[in-house]
Amino acid sequence: MAQKTAIFQKSAPAAGIDPKLARALYADMVLIRRFEEKAAEGYALGKIGGFLHLYIGEEAVAVGATSAMRPDDYAIAAYREHGHCLAKGSDPKRVMAELYGRIDGLSKGKGGSMHLFDKSVNFLGGHAIVGAHLPLATGAGFSIKYRGGDQVVACYFGDGAVPEGEFHEAMNLAALWKLPVIFICENNRYAMGTSLERALAETEIWKFGRAYNMPSEAVDGMDVLAIRDVIGQAVARARVDGTPSLIEARTYRFRGHSMRDPAGAVYRTKEEVEREKLRDPIALFRDRALKAGWLSEDDLRSIEKDVADRVDEAVAFADASPEPPIEELLTDIFKES
Ligand SMILES: Cc1ncc(C[n+]2csc(CCOP(=O)(O)OP(=O)(O)O)c2C)c(N)n1
Numbered sequence: 001m002a003q004k005t006a007i008f009q010k011s012a013p014a015a016g017i018d019p020k021l022a023r024a025l026y027a028d029m030v031l032i033r034r035f036e037e038k039a040a041e042g043y044a045l046g047k048i049g050g051f052l053h054l055y056i057g058e059e060a061v062a063v064g065a066t067s068a069m070r071p072d073d074y075a076i077a078a079y080r081e082h083g084h085c086l087a088k089g090s091d092p093k094r095v096m097a098e099l100y101g102r103i104d105g106l107s108k109g110k111g112g113s114m115h116l117f118d119k120s121v122n123f124l125g126g127h128a129i130v131g132a133h134l135p136l137a138t139g140a141g142f143s144i145k146y147r148g149g150d151q152v153v154a155c156y157f158g159d160g161a162v163p164e165g166e167f168h169e170a171m172n173l174a175a176l177w178k179l180p181v182i183f184i185c186e187n188n189r190y191a192m193g194t195s196l197e198r199a200l201a202e203t204e205i206w207k208f209g210r211a212y213n214m215p216s217e218a219v220d221g222m223d224v225l226a227i228r229d230v231i232g233q234a235v236a237r238a239r240v241d242g243t244p245s246l247i248e249a250r251t252y253r254f255r256g257h258s259m260r261d262p263a264g265a266v267y268r269t270k271e272e273v274e275r276e277k278l279r280d281p282i283a284l285f286r287d288r289a290l291k292a293g294w295l296s297e298d299d300l301r302s303i304e305k306d307v308a309d310r311v312d313e314a315v316a317f318a319d320a321s322p323e324p325p326i327e328e329l330l331t332d333i334f335k336e337s
């Protein structure tokens with residue numbers, strides 16, 4: 001079984017990248033970045049309440065992985081999930097309306113930032129309890145196998161889930177029963193303010209795949225093409241015979257853990273943050289696409305303008321959407337019929 005690490009590869013293979021794909025990858029990453037910046041503004045203005053965890057800096061992971069999958073494949077994520085939901089193809093207007101707690105939101109405004117769900121794009125949520133969605137991903141994999149389908153499940157989670165029992169239980173069963181789940185650990189080196197070294201006896205997270213006899217590797221989480229490549233191989237394995245994989249995407253969040261910790265300055269140095277920002281995944285791909293001739297400066301400008309318009313439209317839509325009426329309190333809850 002493949003047990004290797006791809007983290008040291010210089011840059012991802014460019015085979016099969018054409019202007020159309022480059023445009024989509026760039027547009028999706030910029031959409032997530034602008035969306036998140038507007039969400040931060042909405043939070044500061046008091047339009048968004050509760051928790052808000054931004055994905056800024058980590059965009060390449062969701063975008064690269066989603067680009068290697070089919071629209072009917074599933075994705076499931078933790079609470080930092082706006083990016084995964086948007087990458088999957090959810091309407092930014094409805095995602096923003098959910099953050100605003102409005103009736104036109106994906107969860108009718110009753111879930112908020114951490115509870116986005118969208119059946120229309122096979123996005124299985126936003127889950128606030130660390131590690132709790134990993135067994136759900138395994139269950140979704142079981143359901144695919146039981147129904148005889150060839151879809152796969154992308155399960156995104158943070159390094160903070162790795163020391164938890166659910167990570168190990170979910171990986172063990174997925175390997176034992178050959179369930180088509182791709183466990184994608186977004187290793188941003190911190191779980192809130194706790195660094196990896198303070199939480200894990202083994203900090204090379206990809207190595208945990210060995211214990212469960214599944215292919216596993218680490219990948220540069222700032223390189224959208226490297227992620228696309230590694231996830232593409234995992235998807236191919238999963239489609240053939242249900243082989244699951246563990247992929248450790250090494251990334252970094254440029255903002256704090258949540259809007260209550262805006263800069264994350266207490267537990268990491270300014271120098272560290274500035275150094276990591278030099279590897280901004282959007283800037284890296286922008287340079288690569290220009291050099292390779294996949295996109296021109298004009299293309300980039302027009303994509304950015306387009307995205308900015310879509311995000312403005314999403315904010316206006318969210319602002320205009322009403323709050324859920326009081327009767328909604330009693331809908332979408334489990335009850336005996
Ligand atoms: C079971 C559980 N324990 C504790 C918490 C509190 N908590 C919320 S986020 C978080 C850190 C998780 O970090 P990580 O998984 O690395 O994800 P990241 O925020 O870095 O994306 C913790 C401990 C929780 N939500 N659930």
Ligand SMILES: [Mg+2]
Nearest residue numbers: 158159190191
């Ligand atoms: Mg983390």
